[in-house]
Amino acid sequence: MAEAKEIQVDEFERIFLSYWEEIYLYLYRMLRDSHEAEDAAQETFLKLYSRPPAANSNYRAWLYKVASREGLNRIRSNNRRTRLISKIKSLWSNEVAPDTTDIVLANAESVEVRDILARMRPQYAQVLLLRHHGLSYDEISKVTGISKNSVGTILVRAEKQFATLLERGEGK
Amino acid sequence: MLDNYRQELWEHVRSCKACFRRLESISQRRQLSASKLLANNSANCSAQQAYRSFVSRVERSKNMEFSEFGRRNPRPVLALVALLVLLPVLVLLTPIRSAAESLLNVMRVEKFTAITIDPSELPFNIPAEKYQQKWNQQMAARFGKYDKADLQKELKEHNIRRVSSVDEASKAYKGPVATIPKQGSPEEIYVSGPESVSFTIDLQKIRAELKEAGIQGVTLPKQLDGKTFTLDVPSAVVMRYGQDDSGFVFVQGESPTLVIPEGVNMDYVRQDILMTPGLPPDLVKQIQSIKDWQHTLVIPVPPGGDSKNVRIGRSEGLLVSDRTGEHNLLLWKHDDRLYAIGGKISSEDAISIARSVVYR
Numbered sequence: 080m081a082e083a084k085e086i087q088v089d090e091f092e093r094i095f096l097s098y099w100e101e102i103y104l105y106l107y108r109m110l111r112d113s114h115e116a117e118d119a120a121q122e123t124f125l126k127l128y129s130r131p132p133a134a135n136s137n138y139r140a141w142l143y144k145v146a147s148r149e150g151l152n153r154i155r156s157n158n159r160r161t162r163l164i165s166k167i168k169s170l171w172s173n174e175v176a177p178d179t180t181d182i183v184l185a186n187a188e189s190v191e192v193r194d195i196l197a198r199m200r201p202q203y204a205q206v207l208l209l210r211h212h213g214l215s216y217d218e219i220s221k222v223t224g225i226s227k228n229s230v231g232t233i234l235v236r237a238e239k240q241f242a243t244l245l246e247r248g249e250g251k
Numbered sequence: 252m253l254d255n256y257r258q259e260l261w262e263h264v265r266s267c268k269a270c271f272r273r274l275e276s277i278s279q280r281r282q283l284s285a286s287k288l289l290a291n292n293s294a295n296c297s298a299q300q301a302y303r304s305f306v307s308r309v310e311r312s313k314n315m316e317f318s319e320f321g322r323r324n325p326r327p328v329l330a331l332v333a334l335l336v337l338l339p340v341l342v343l344l345t346p347i348r349s350a351a352e353s354l355l356n357v358m359r360v361e362k363f364t365a366i367t368i369d370p371s372e373l374p375f376n377i378p379a380e381k382y383q384q385k386w387n388q389q390m391a392a393r394f395g396k397y398d399k400a401d402l403q404k405e406l407k408e409h410n411i412r413r414v415s416s417v418d419e420a421s422k423a424y425k426g427p428v429a430t431i432p433k434q435g436s437p438e439e440i441y442v443s444g445p446e447s448v449s450f451t452i453d454l455q456k457i458r459a460e461l462k463e464a465g466i467q468g469v470t471l472p473k474q475l476d477g478k479t480f481t482l483d484v485p486s487a488v489v490m491r492y493g494q495d496d497s498g499f500v501f502v503q504g505e506s507p508t509l510v511i512p513e514g515v516n517m518d519y520v521r522q523d524i525l526m527t528p529g530l531p532p533d534l535v536k537q538i539q540s541i542k543d544w545q546h547t548l549v550i551p552v553p554p555g556g557d558s559k560n561v562r563i564g565r566s567e568g569l570l571v572s573d574r575t576g577e578h579n580l581l582l583w584k585h586d587d588r589l590y591a592i593g594g595k596i597s598s599e600d601a602i603s604i605a606r607s608v609v610y611r
Contacts, residue, residue: 092302099298108288121305128309152539192287211288238280245287 086131094138095124102146105212109150109196111189119149140221143214147205147222154193195244203237210234360506360589361546363569363582365558366537368551411443424486427611429503429590431604437490437501444486444504451479481510499594499601501608506589550582563590563605572598581605 086094102123107116123146132141196204202223209219220227264270414420421428423442452475487504511517541547552558555574560567561581568583580593581601590608592601 095302095305096298099301103301117301120301121308124305125309207284208288211285235277235280238277238284241284241287242280245283 086128091128094127098139098142099124101212102142105143105208106146106150108212109193109208110153111193115153119153120146123149137221140218143209143218143222147208150208151196151201151204154197191245191248195241195248198244199237199240203233203240206230206233207237207241360548361543361584362567363548363550364541365550365552365569365571366534366541367556367558368531368534368554410446411441414440414442416440420488420490421611424488426486428488429585429588429608429610431490431492431501431608433607434492434604437492438498439491441489441491442486443489444484446484447481448484449479449481452476478512480512483508483510493594499592499596499604501604502591502593503588505587548582550580561602561605563602568605570598570601585610 099120103116103120106119106123107113110116110119123142126145127138127142132138196208199207202225205223206219206225209222214222216227216230219225219230223230225233264274412423414423417428417430417436417440420440420442454476484507485505487502490501492498492501538544538549541549550558550569550571552571553573556572557576558569558571561570561583562568563581563583564585566583566585568581571580571582572578576598577595578593579596579598579601580591581598582589582591583605584590585608590605592605596604
């Protein structure tokens with residue numbers, strides 16, 4: 080196995096500034112909460128800082144891989160979901176003013192999307208998110224390790240599973 | 252050439268109703284997932300601001316560097332190493348062992364689960380054969396050819412007393428002791444503890460002990476250095492049946508309790524370790540799937556071995572077999588006590604004996 084290298088501070092800063100926004104946005108789309116997304120993104124870069132990948136690695140792919148795992152682990156956390164649901168319940172009390180309805184609905188949709196992603200096969204959720212985040216099939220292949228020829232097929236399956244889970248949720 | 256292929260494909264889709272419908276369906280689902288996933292896309296977080304925040308975080312923390320040992324391939328050892336070194340009777344006298352490491356984060360044992368680990372898939376050098384040799388030597392020293400004087404000294408150090416009868420064991424244990432009447436009298440009976448052990452993680456020392464055990468390439472989180480864990484181990488009774496390395500041991504005792512020091516969040520430590528590059532994904536998945544991991548004793552199944560849940564009275568026990576099936580370990584809980592039968596014994600015999608235990 081190739082030795083991981085020490086990462087110099089100026090190089091780390093360059094990587095951080097280059098990729099921060101896209102990693103943060105990717106996690107935000109997954110987690111639907113700006114604070115949590117920021118925290119997850121910080122954790123991702125912390126891992127880069129403390130345990131950089133082997134020399135000549137593709138940093139971008141590595142960051143997406145770690146961010147995916149970080150994000151998917153978090154959305155499977157029941158604690159977070161419970162807190163969001165509690166938050167929504169409190170917003171649905173009689174004190175909710177009419178102009179907060181949009182916020183409430185947005186939060187409800189966030190919970191729904193997180194719930195669906197948590198219930199999907201991890202690989203499907205990851206491919207779906209990466210694709211809708213704008214990564215090419217080639218880039219998705221580098222992040223996930225799936226062969227480039229299989230990415231399209233898995234994407235179709237992922238979208239099908241997402242739609243099915245969404246439909247089941249709305250039918251309740 | 253690609254354009255020609257695409258053109259050909261599109262011509263076909265236009266003319267084939269089934270393919271057209273399928274494409275339409277895929278397109279609709281794509282739009283649906285895009286609408287949901289890209290909604291509320293108003294997040295904003297400046298990279299410069301985030302970097303300043305990141306630097307502050309690193310500077311505040313003292314725990315961001317990992318101490319290296321051997322290769323720079325971080326690996327989880329942690330509480331398992333400490334427990335393996337310090338946890339008395341229940342672990343040391345159990346004949347079934349695996350050379351693989353496992354993540355144990357047991358606060359108090361309420362149940363058991365097995366995980367499969369293939370040492371060859373681990374990213375660091377764990378010379379399994381060498382470790383197994385050392386373990387066999389230790390076992391031989393305890394059950395085979397050993398110097399009696401040395402053994403007595405070691406037993407005394409760990410507060411392990413040999414007693415001559417079940418009644419004497421009950422007195423020493425300060426409580427009723429379960430027995431296996433159909434097996435007759437045990438060859439040897441030992442009572443250990445109670446013992447309370449506080450150990451402060453000394454990464455240098457652990458490194459040396461791992462090296463002696465032939466384990467290399469391990470990196471331990473620096474945040475644990477200097478932290479003191481307390482392991483409370485209640486009394487336990489060990490009965491040995493059979494001669495030399497044949498036969499089995501029957502162990503009983505209340506669960507040890509591991510007290511995690513303040514400032515150490517084992518959830519984070521566990522998650523951090525599970526993120527270690529190089530960890531077999533299957534192993535990570537197995538460990539992450541353990542619900543209530545703080546109360547679950549994780550037993551690694553030897554390569555080629557097997558495990559299954561078995562019913563022992565009202566409890567669900569765990570049976571772990573080695574590759575040959577000749578050595579088995581059966582663990583279960585009855586009321587507030589943990590029990591184990593292990594050794595050169597078939598799985599059927601282990602289960603039958605466990606079900607014949609008389610609890611007093």
